[in-house]
Amino acid sequence: MVHDKPFLVSSMQILPIKTRLIISSDDILEVISKGIEDAGLEIQDNDILAVAETPLGTTEGRLVPLAEVVPSEEAEKLAQKFDMIPEVAELVLQEANEILGGIPHVLLTIKNNTLMANAGVDKSNAPPGFASLLPVDARASAQRLRNEILNQFGKKVGVLVIDSRTQPLRLGNIGMALGVAGFRPVADDRGRRDLYGNELRVTRRAIADNLASACTAVMGESNESIPAAIIRDAPVEYVDNSFDSSEMWISPSECMYMAIFDQWKRDATR
DSSP: OOOSSOOOOOOOEEEEEOOSOOOTTSOHHHHHHHHHHHTTOOOOTTOEEEEEHHHHHHHTTOEEEGGGOOOOHHHHHHHHHHTOOHHHHHHHHHHOSEEEEEETTEEEEEETTEEEEGGGOBOTTSOTTEEEOOOSOHHHHHHHHHHHHHHHHOOOOEEEEEEEEEOTTOOSEEEEEEEEEEEOSOEEOTTOBOTTSOBOSSOEEOHHHHHHHHHHHHHOSSSOOOOEEEEESOOOOEEEEEEOGGGSOOOTTTOHHHHHHHHHHHHHTO
């Protein structure tokens, strides 16, 4: 647990990759590779390729025509209560592990051990009449892309599948890592010393989430058509493993927000 050698300070770069519109029949790596070439760039060893989940999911069959969704009675009630499209509410019910509550147009859910809006069901950047769902297995997707890059280009890289999320009481979205391949997503600083010699007892840094946020800043979330970015010279620990939310998760009882929320609910019912 004790780290003798901290990460070196690096001159990290985030290089956005603009592409044409990605459709369901595309090979996403082929489209991104063309975007890299058009930008006058090349993939290098130890680069990290960050890919947005919506275009990735689009090429993995995760676009759902809303006309084919039959809302359940529960979905109709949620839609009425939170001013949602019933078909979208039904998809949230199908995708979420747990629904905690909501505000107009949005349900707060837990999916894959992660607190997120609408369990990742989204109509933005989806064709009219469709909703996009999260990749079924973001870890497997990241590993697949990493293997394909090695096979096609002979480069050993990291891959990061990213989404956006909101933070409690903060305005705007930041990035979130759904799946990681090729580097450790969390740096454990417990056992290290701060500037005054105090031992760090609980500090762990969300490396993958921080990189996802940096990419979100340059990729945008509207009509930028930047579904990917190359992260170069990132201060990460490269490994031949892949990771999903289970490697970036703490239980609700350990989470400050969830523990206090649960206590508030218990107190309110007394």
